[in-house]
Amino acid sequence: MSPHFHSGDSVSKNMYNVLIALIPALAVSLIFFGWSALLVTAVAIASCVLFEWLITKFIMKRPCTIGDGSAILTGLLLAFNLPSNLDWWIIVIGALVAIGVAKMSFGGLGNNIFNPALVGRVFLLVSFPQQMTTWPKTVFQLKAQAADALSGATAAADATTGATPLGLIQAGMTEWLPSTWDMFIGNVGGSMGEVGALAILIGLIYLLVTKTITWHIPVSIFATVFIFAGILHLANPEAYVDPITHLLTGGLMLGACFMATDYVTSPMSKKGQLIYGAGIGILTICIRTFGAYPEGVSFAILIMNAVTPLINVYCKPKRFGRLKK
Amino acid sequence: MRTFTIGGIHPPECKLTAGKSIVDMPLPKQAVVLLGQHIGAPTQAVVEKGAMVKTGQLLAKAGGFVSANIHSPVSGKVNKIAEVVDASGYPRPAIFIDVEGDEWMEGIDRSEDLISECDLEPAAIVQKINEAGIVGMGGACFPAHVKLTPPPGKKAEILVVNGVECEPYLTADHRLMLEKAPEIIVGIRILMKALNVDKAVIGIECNKPDAIELLQHIAKPYPAIEVMPLQMHYPQGGEKQLIEATTGRQVPSGCLPIEVGAVVQNVGTIFAIYEAVQKNKPLFERIVTVTGKSLSNAGNFRVRMGTPIKELLDFAGGLPENAGKVISGGPMMGKALASLDAPVAKGTSGVLVMDEADSKRGQASDCIRCAKCVAACPMGLEPYLLGALSEHKDWEGAEKQHMMDCIECGCCTFTCPANRPLLDYLRIGKAKVGALIRSRKQ
Numbered sequence: 118m119s120p121h122f123h124s125g126d127s128v129s130k131n132m133y134n135v136l137i138a139l140i141p142a143l144a145v146s147l148i149f150f151g152w153s154a155l156l157v158t159a160v161a162i163a164s165c166v167l168f169e170w171l172i173t174k175f176i177m178k179r180p181c182t183i184g185d186g187s188a189i190l191t192g193l194l195l196a197f198n199l200p201s202n203l204d205w206w207i208i209v210i211g212a213l214v215a216i217g218v219a220k221m222s223f224g225g226l227g228n229n230i231f232n233p234a235l236v237g238r239v240f241l242l243v244s245f246p247q248q249m250t251t252w253p254k255t256v257f258q259l260k261a262q263a264a265d266a267l268s269g270a271t272a273a274a275d276a277t278t279g280a281t282p283l284g285l286i287q288a289g290m291t292e293w294l295p296s297t298w299d300m301f302i303g304n305v306g307g308s309m310g311e312v313g314a315l316a317i318l319i320g321l322i323y324l325l326v327t328k329t330i331t332w333h334i335p336v337s338i339f340a341t342v343f344i345f346a347g348i349l350h351l352a353n354p355e356a357y358v359d360p361i362t363h364l365l366t367g368g369l370m371l372g373a374c375f376m377a378t379d380y381v382t383s384p385m386s387k388k389g390q391l392i393y394g395a396g397i398g399i400l401t402i403c404i405r406t407f408g409a410y411p412e413g414v415s416f417a418i419l420i421m422n423a424v425t426p427l428i429n430v431y432c433k434p435k436r437f438g439r440l441k442k
Numbered sequence: 443m444r445t446f447t448i449g450g451i452h453p454p455e456c457k458l459t460a461g462k463s464i465v466d467m468p469l470p471k472q473a474v475v476l477l478g479q480h481i482g483a484p485t486q487a488v489v490e491k492g493a494m495v496k497t498g499q500l501l502a503k504a505g506g507f508v509s510a511n512i513h514s515p516v517s518g519k520v521n522k523i524a525e526v527v528d529a530s531g532y533p534r535p536a537i538f539i540d541v542e543g544d545e546w547m548e549g550i551d552r553s554e555d556l557i558s559e560c561d562l563e564p565a566a567i568v569q570k571i572n573e574a575g576i577v578g579m580g581g582a583c584f585p586a587h588v589k590l591t592p593p594p595g596k597k598a599e600i601l602v603v604n605g606v607e608c609e610p611y612l613t614a615d616h617r618l619m620l621e622k623a624p625e626i627i628v629g630i631r632i633l634m635k636a637l638n639v640d641k642a643v644i645g646i647e648c649n650k651p652d653a654i655e656l657l658q659h660i661a662k663p664y665p666a667i668e669v670m671p672l673q674m675h676y677p678q679g680g681e682k683q684l685i686e687a688t689t690g691r692q693v694p695s696g697c698l699p700i701e702v703g704a705v706v707q708n709v710g711t712i713f714a715i716y717e718a719v720q721k722n723k724p725l726f727e728r729i730v731t732v733t734g735k736s737l738s739n740a741g742n743f744r745v746r747m748g749t750p751i752k753e754l755l756d757f758a759g760g761l762p763e764n765a766g767k768v769i770s771g772g773p774m775m776g777k778a779l780a781s782l783d784a785p786v787a788k789g790t791s792g793v794l795v796m797d798e799a800d801s802k803r804g805q806a807s808d809c810i811r812c813a814k815c816v817a818a819c820p821m822g823l824e825p826y827l828l829g830a831l832s833e834h835k836d837w838e839g840a841e842k843q844h845m846m847d848c849i850e851c852g853c854c855t856f857t858c859p860a861n862r863p864l865l866d867y868l869r870i871g872k873a874k875v876g877a878l879i880r881s882r883k884q
């Protein structure tokens with residue numbers, strides 16, 4: 118049966134392409150958070166792969182699927198959503214929820230409704246709120262702090278943890294925000310892989326060049342966040358921060374480029390992908406601006422994951438030879 | 443450069459035989475002439491066992507309006523009328539002729555002289571094409587005279603000539619355009635007269651710059667004929683895709699090209715029409731690309747219908763040891779042969795030998811919903827969804843999702859990273875949905 122030709126594309130090729138695209142962001146987190154970041158990453162990946170192996174072998178009794186690279190990817194993305202000083206056993210619980218509950222209980226790769234890494238992250242956020250929101254300062258922030266302490270410039274200079282930019286915004290302390298440049302390169306507090314906007318954008322370019330993903334989802338998220346936050350900022354610059362800060366802070370970059378673009382949980386048609394991205398953008402700004410949590414990207418993506426089947430029913434690709442009447 | 447707007451892919455070209463001139467294939471010892479070589483009603487044999495026939499003599503009469511005469515490709519004695527496994531893998535009736543010499547019917551002009559002028563009336567042209575048994579030679583095998591007879595109320599406005607040859611490996615149309623360009627231009631002018639249209643466009647993909655240049659040069663005295671280079675983009679040779687690429691018009695779902703005033707003919711068909719009208723030669727031979735990475739003497743051969751494919755392979759250097767499968771047609775839409783005894787028919791554009799290593803399909807896994815099949819589908823369908831509906835036997839649901847619009851180009855299966863046999867599911871679905879629609883009409 119034709120075709121007798123295949124593109125040579127495979128599931129694992131796509132997964133490893135995403136992993137390669139995450140290398141710059143991983144490097145940034147190692148530079149800014151040191152060896153603890155490597156430890157968190159290793160624990161998250163190892164436990165995700167281990168759980169997938171155990172579940173396929175002993176519960177589902179199916180051929181092992183860890184070779185497709187998706188468990189490694191879930192582990193890495195989970196790690197990127199965690200603070201680098203998190204206890205190892207909390208990470209293992211997160212991995213169990215991500216792989217066991219969010220992925221394998223639905224039937225494994227391709228059948229899950231929600232992004233596994235995000236489910237793991239949100240589970241930890243509501244279960245261990247304190248540990249999950251204690252953000253270590255970056256190596257450079259600590260050095261600067263030490264220098265300040267020596268010169269006696271600041272009094273409260275002995276803390277090793279600090280607030281994230283979004284935490285500062287939530288608390289109304291916008292004058293304490295780090296510079297846009299620091300946010301761009303990642304010299305701010307936050308989850309490990311979220312902080313380096315530049316590194317994530319390099320990864321995005323790699324994904325686009327290798328045709329692993331298309332531009333529709335990330336660009337529609339960026340555009341919606343920029344426009345919606347921009348309108349709020351123009352209406353009242355005192356109360357609402359500028360759109361650039363929104364784009365560079367929290368999990369927005371990582372979410373837009375690597376979490377929202379997850380194949381399994383995003384819509385199939387281009388039109389659907391644009392609507393999905395716009396939904397994530399609007400929900401993120403709503404949660405950040407009007408909600409109780411300082412950060413809303415995870416929740417926004419999970420909510421739009423839930424809407425994806427509906428989008429797939431109503432947003433069809435442009436059909437050939439069927440003009441709208 | 444123009445192309446169609448929805449979906450499509452860029453498979454590797456593999457045009458190994460593009461530089462090989464057309465070579466006459468020796469006559470077979472026995473020709474096996476299928477009685478059905480076209481879409482439509484089967485033909486009725488008009489010769490009996492033991493009859494002596496000449497090359498070009500009528501062997502079987504068209505069984506209706508949508509049908510096509512069959513002529514003898516060789517001279518000799520009818521050995522038997524029996525079944526043979528054809529390229530589709532099913533046994534079909536065929537006339538077996540033991541070849542003796544090569545004596546042609548009188549009246550067929552065997553010279554190479556170009557006859558440029560044609561004084562026939564449109565109806566007489568169509569009649570000659572009908573009698574010569576010409577069908578669409580791109581592979582669909584739709585009787586040519588039917589396309590040239592628009593239904594009442596419809597009027598052809600443009601003749602679209604298909605010189606795209608977007609299938610990887612195949613070069614038969616490319617070589618024909620290079621070696622028979624003046625004949626093709628005459629054929630186009632004859633068809634324009636038959637259809638009473640004042641515009642023709644020849645669509646050729648830009649990987650054949652020599653053919654584009656040559657046809658542009660020869661068509662220069664005829665401003666009504668435009669040679670249009672097209673981007674490389676599979677499946678541009680599909681009728682609906684080609685019409686959109688060349689004219690910008692989309693044929694509505696479920697309609698024929700005449701709905702937008704277009705008539706499409708392949709360059710091979712045009713050449714056959716030239717020979718039928720100007721040379722009185724019925725359709726009994728064609729150009730076949732015989733190719734494959736491990737074939738020692740791959741080439742483009744002029745082959746009589748009824749020649750067993752095994753003999754083509756022998757002529758091309760013999761079946762290599764590492765052969766995995768032999769395909770009739772190209773790798774995207776061709777059929778793997780069940781038997782090498784299957785004969786060449788009017789729609790055989792190529793014979794492709796694939797190495798064993800390239801013949802195996804990857805292990806299929808669950809759909810990861812990457813949407814690459816949706817992006818690749820040139821008809822704007824959702825192959826992942828149609829495949830799932832077909833798997834679950836939801837034929838009504840599949841019909842609502844426009845299952846019947848599928849043109850079976852294979853882009854979905856080609857592009858699927860999970861190696862899912864999407865087109866296999868869609869073919870089953872099309873058959874079932876088609877049966878459902880027909881049963882509703884009764």
